Amino acid sequence: MELLGIYHYWVFAVLLMIGFYAVVAKVNLVKKLIGLSLFQSAVFLLYITMGKVSGGTAPIFLKDMIDPVFSNPLPQVLILTAIVVGISTTALGLGIVVRIKEEYGTIEENEIQEIDRR
Amino acid sequence: MTVLFSVFLLTLLVITAIAAVQSRNLFVSVMLLGIFSLLIAANFLLLDAADVALTEAAVGAGISTVLFLGALALTFEREHRPTPHRWLSLAVVFAATLVVLYATFDKPKFGDPGAPVQVHVAPWYIEKTPEVIDVPNIVTAVLASFRGYDTLGEVFVVFTAGIGVLFLLSASHGHAAQRRPDNGDESKIGLRNDLIPRVVGRLLVPFILLFGLYVQFHGDYGPGGGFQAGALIAAAVILFALVEGEERTLEAIPRGALLALMVSGALLYGLVGVAGIFLGGEFLNYSVLADDPIAGQHLGIILIEAGVGLTVTGVLLSIFHAFAARDRF
Amino acid sequence: MQAVLDIISWLLLTAGGAFVLVGGIGALRMPNLYTRMHAASVTDTVGAILVLGGIMLQAGLTLATIKLAAILLFLLITSPTASYALANAAMIAGVKPEAGRAPDTEHDS
Amino acid sequence: MYYVVTIATLVTMALALVRAVLGPTVYDRVLSVNMFGTKTVLLISVIAYLAGRPDFLDLALAYALINFIGVLAVLEFFKSRSARRLQEQSEREDN
Numbered sequence: 001m002e003l004l005g006i007y008h009y010w011v012f013a014v015l016l017m018i019g020f021y022a023v024v025a026k027v028n029l030v031k032k033l034i035g036l037s038l039f040q041s042a043v044f045l046l047y048i049t050m051g052k053v054s055g056g057t058a059p060i061f062l063k064d065m066i067d068p069v070f071s072n073p074l075p076q077v078l079i080l081t082a083i084v085v086g087i088s089t090t091a092l093g094l095g096i097v098v099r100i101k102e103e104y105g106t107i108e109e110n111e112i113q114e115i116d117r118r
Numbered sequence: 119m120t121v122l123f124s125v126f127l128l129t130l131l132v133i134t135a136i137a138a139v140q141s142r143n144l145f146v147s148v149m150l151l152g153i154f155s156l157l158i159a160a161n162f163l164l165l166d167a168a169d170v171a172l173t174e175a176a177v178g179a180g181i182s183t184v185l186f187l188g189a190l191a192l193t194f195e196r197e198h199r200p201t202p203h204r205w206l207s208l209a210v211v212f213a214a215t216l217v218v219l220y221a222t223f224d225k226p227k228f229g230d231p232g233a234p235v236q237v238h239v240a241p242w243y244i245e246k247t248p249e250v251i252d253v254p255n256i257v258t259a260v261l262a263s264f265r266g267y268d269t270l271g272e273v274f275v276v277f278t279a280g281i282g283v284l285f286l287l288s289a290s291h292g293h294a295a296q297r298r299p300d301n302g303d304e305s306k307i308g309l310r311n312d313l314i315p316r317v318v319g320r321l322l323v324p325f326i327l328l329f330g331l332y333v334q335f336h337g338d339y340g341p342g343g344g345f346q347a348g349a350l351i352a353a354a355v356i357l358f359a360l361v362e363g364e365e366r367t368l369e370a371i372p373r374g375a376l377l378a379l380m381v382s383g384a385l386l387y388g389l390v391g392v393a394g395i396f397l398g399g400e401f402l403n404y405s406v407l408a409d410d411p412i413a414g415q416h417l418g419i420i421l422i423e424a425g426v427g428l429t430v431t432g433v434l435l436s437i438f439h440a441f442a443a444r445d446r447f
Numbered sequence: 448m449q450a451v452l453d454i455i456s457w458l459l460l461t462a463g464g465a466f467v468l469v470g471g472i473g474a475l476r477m478p479n480l481y482t483r484m485h486a487a488s489v490t491d492t493v494g495a496i497l498v499l500g501g502i503m504l505q506a507g508l509t510l511a512t513i514k515l516a517a518i519l520l521f522l523l524i525t526s527p528t529a530s531y532a533l534a535n536a537a538m539i540a541g542v543k544p545e546a547g548r549a550p551d552t553e554h555d556s
Numbered sequence: 557m558y559y560v561v562t563i564a565t566l567v568t569m570a571l572a573l574v575r576a577v578l579g580p581t582v583y584d585r586v587l588s589v590n591m592f593g594t595k596t597v598l599l600i601s602v603i604a605y606l607a608g609r610p611d612f613l614d615l616a617l618a619y620a621l622i623n624f625i626g627v628l629a630v631l632e633f634f635k636s637r638s639a640r641r642l643q644e645q646s647e648r649e650d651n
Contacts, residue, residue, distance in 0.1 A: 004121050005228025011128040013218040015135055017211050022139045025207035028197040030189060031139070034147050037182075038135050041158055048167045053236060054229030058168040058609060059244065060340060061254035069231075071166035072240040073256040077265060080257065081272040083173045084345045084430055087182055088279035091437045094189035095286040098444065101193040108198050119559065120606070126566050130573055137577045145630075149585045152626050153576060156596045157569075159615075163603055168612055171600075175618045179593070180625035187633050312535065315628060318528040325521070326621045333614065340611045350618065357625045360632055457557045464564030467595065471568030474591060475575050480583055483575070487587055491594045498561055498598050502605055511610035514617060515601065521620040522597060529590045529627045536631040537583040540638045 008049040015042035027109040029097045033090060040086045044079045051075035124164045131157045142197045148186040155179065168341040169257045172333070176349035181434055184356055188441035251415045253338040261343065262419040266402040269422070270387055273429050277384045280433030287440040319361035326354035334427050338416070344423040348430025355431075356438055364442050376436045383428030390421045456504035463497030466490045480537060481544040488530035495522045558606045565599045586630050593623035 019042060022035020051072035059070040101107050104115055134157060138150035155178025162171040201207070226233030243260050251259045261269055334347030359367040391402040399406035404418025473486025499519045506512045538544075569592060576588035597619045604612035 002227065004125055006222060006225070007125050007128065008228055009222035009225050010219060011132055013215055013222055014132055016218060017215040018132075018135045018139055020214065021207060021211040024210070025201050025204060026139070026197070027199060027202065028144070030144055030186070030193060031147065031197060034144075034151060034186075035139060037151065038138070038154070041154065044170070045158065045161065048162055048165045048170060049228065050226075050233070050235045051167070051240075052165045052229050053231050056166055056229075056231075057607065058166045058341070058612075059256040060168065060611065061248065061256070062609075062611070070244050070256065072236055073243055073260050074240050074265075075235070076167045076170050076257050077261045078268070079167070080170050080173050080261065080343075080345060081269060083170070083177055084349065085272055085275050085279070087177050087185070087349075088276045088283075088433060088437070090182070091185050091441075092279045092282045092286070094185060095283040095437075095440070098189055098192045098441070099286050106198075107193050110199070110202065123562060123566060123603075126570075130570060133577070134573060145582055146579070146585060149582075149589050149630065150576060152589050153573065153592050156592050156619075160596055160599055160603070163600060163612060163615065168609070168615065172615050172618060175615055175622065179619060179622040180629070183626040184629045187629055191633060191637075312532065315528055315532045318524055319624075319628065321524070322521070322621060322624065329617060329621055333618075336614075341614055346618075350622070353622050353625055357628070360625070360628050460557055460561050463598075464561040467561075467568050467598065468564045470591070471571035474588065475571045480581060480587070483584065484587055487572075487591045491591060495594060495598060499601060501561075502601055505605060506610065509610070511613055514610075514613040518597060518601065518613065518616050518620045521617070522594060525620065525624040526590070526594055529624055532628060532631050533583060533586055533590065536634055537581075539635060540583075542581060542583060 009046070012042050012046045012049065015039075015045065018042075029100065029107045029109065030094070032109075033093045033097065036093070037086065037090055040082075044082065047075040047079050120164055124161060127157055127161050127164070131161065142200075144190055144195055144197065145187075148183060148190065151186065152178070152183050155182065169255070169343065169346070172341045172346045173349065176333075176346045176353065180353040180356060181349060181438075184438065185441060188438070188444075192441070192444050250412075251419070252412050253416070253419065255338055255340060255342075257341075258337050258343050258419065258423070262422045263404060263415055266391070266422065269426065270391065270402070273384055273387055273426055276433050277380060277429055280380055280436050283437045283440050287444055316361045319357050323354050323358050326357065327351060330354060334423065335420070337423055338419060344426025345430055347423075348427045349434060351427070351431045352434035352438070355435055359438070359442065364439070368439065371435070373436070373439065376432045376439070379428045379432030380436065381432075383425045383430070383432060386425035386428065387422055390418055390425070394418075452504050456501040459497045459501030459504065463494050463499075463501060466497060467494040470494060479544070480542055481534065484530060484534055488527065491526050491530075492523065495519060495526070558602050561602050562599065562606065565595050565602065569595050569599070582630075582634065586627060589630075590623070590627050593619060593627075597623070 016039060019035045019039030022038065023032050026032055026035065053069060053071045056069045056071040059073040097107055104112050106112060131154065134150050134154045138147045138154065141147050155174060159171045159174040159178065162174060243264060244256055247256045247259045251263055253259050330347045330350035333342035333350055334344060337343035355367060355371065394403045394406055395401055397406040405411035405414045407414035407417050467490060470487050470490025474483050477483040477486050496519065499515050503512050503515045506515060572588040572591045576585050579585060597616045600616040600619065601613060604610055
């Protein structure tokens with residue numbers, strides 16, 4: 001049971017590093033952004049995992065609840081806003097990529113560097 | 119048993135992520151990202167985060183796919199080159215993974231009610247919400263009232279990102295790209311002339327809008343709120359744009375109206391805060407907005423959520439139109 | 448009465464689960480795109496009807512039942528439309544419905 | 557009894573994921589994304605009752621309404637792309 005619980009954290013670690021790999025190793029800029037959103041999601045997962053209380057339920061009062069145990073609402077608030085902020089910033093990144101493509105004709109990092117060196 | 123389901127979903131999540139990064143075809147990555155979003159939303163639900171799952175549903179199921187596809191339509195569909203220094207990067211990443219995995223052993227036990235996160239401020243929020251704010255959804259109470267400053271900041275970040283995209287993509291086209299002229303061939307074959315999806319899409323739009331409004335105003339009582347509603351309403355308009363075409367969407371909601379939505383949402387949020395000051399309270403203290411502090415809180419939360427919803431709708435739609443106007447996809 | 452309802456709902460849920468599973472196996476094992484699509488889309492609809500129907504019987508006459516009915520309605524509208532649009536797009540792109548193996552012309556291009 | 561459906565749905569999701577990873581054509585992948593969406597709706601409805609929280613059904617409703625958009629966007633994209641290719645071909649032949 002304890003190991004099953006820690007599995008959540010392991011998945012967080014692995015997802016984080018998959019995203020990290022895409023950001024550092026891939027040369028394609030769109031792929032980097034995909035990696036960045038995986039990285040973001042890993043962090044979201046960590047926060048929500050930490051907020052879980054065993055035997056708890058979603059922090060919304062229903063009429064017929066007696067002495068409910070709630071999971072932590074605070075991480076949920078932070079992540080809820082972060083998801084929408086995440087998509088807006090990803091869109092900003094995509095906008096930059098589109099402009100780069102229009103100016104350089106490529107979205108591969110090393111090709112852009114070659115063009116810059118000329 | 120639920121933990122086992124969760125473990126299964128998490129394993130699928132890792133497989134999806136690896137496949138998304140490993141594929142050289144960017145479409146495949148984007149589609150796998152869609153599956154990733156579905157899986158992580160189910161996981162959030164299993165971890166008791168209904169509001170977060172709803173947000174992920176509203177954003178991940180439609181809007182993020184559409185934005186990535188829009189960007190792909192304007193750039194390339196494939197990675198041109200294999201990853202350079204692949205083994206070096208893998209080694210570095212592997213070492214970093216080991217470090218993070220080592221760190222997880224010091225984390226508090228999963229679901230432990232005595233963990234530092236659970237005993238700091240959360241019990242206070244849970245205890246005080248029925249007394250001070252009296253809305254059933256504690257997440258909404260914390261989001262809109264207790265931590266209104268945070269949310270104000272987030273709304274302005276979203277606003278700024280929207281402005282940034284508009285600046286980037288409404289710049290005059292570089293020499294490399296020219297807007298493809300509308301030609302008969304393309305419009306004949308697109309979704310706009312495919313009767314069944316078109317009819318069904320048009321049928322669904324009002325229901326999604328209605329559901330968006332329900333999520334907006336039911337946010338105090340169940341999962342929902344301005345962020346989710348904004349994303350849902352934006353998704354409805356994007357669906358309309360897919361089946362009816364860009365021009366008709368812009369006729370219905372012109373760009374100026376979208377800008378007005380963006381600005382008025384952020385302004386509404388700020389003004390509610392300032393109104394608190396003028397009525398003798400602090401910035402973003404809603405208790406003074408009405409004679410009864412609890413009624414004031416309710417009024418404040420509804421106004422704030424409306425502001426959030428307006429801004430999010432405006433920003434997401436402006437971003438969508440900015441990408442779509444670059445080139446039809 | 449409650450026991451009868453429970454048994455019916457149990458049967459519906461199990462049948463729904465079976466259909467869903469069969470659809471999944473079909474989508475994985477069938478030889479080409481159109482057969483896979485057939486397996487997935489038909490069982491999608493039946494599975495959704497059975498599972499949501501089973502839950503509805505459990506829920507009784509509450510707001511939840513209306514929500515479930517709405518979910519079912521929208522699934523019944525959107526899921527076949529998506530399948531139709533998908534098949535149509537594949538046809539236009541030139542994936543031919545042949546018996547046997549799928550043509551290997553359009554690998555992810 | 558909800559467990560039977562949940563497990564069946566989860567296994568189906570795994571199968572659909574395998575199909576999405578294997579391909580071979582993009583349409584197979586779109587098909588599995590679509591399947592995944594429907595399965596998620598069912599899974600969420602069942603989990604809502606498993607957890608005794610009928611208010612979670614809002615989420616399933618959101619997915620039932622919105623899933624469609626992703627699939628349509630992808631298909632629209634492919635259609636206009638193949639149209640563009642046809643047109644480029646015919647232009648090349650004209651020249």
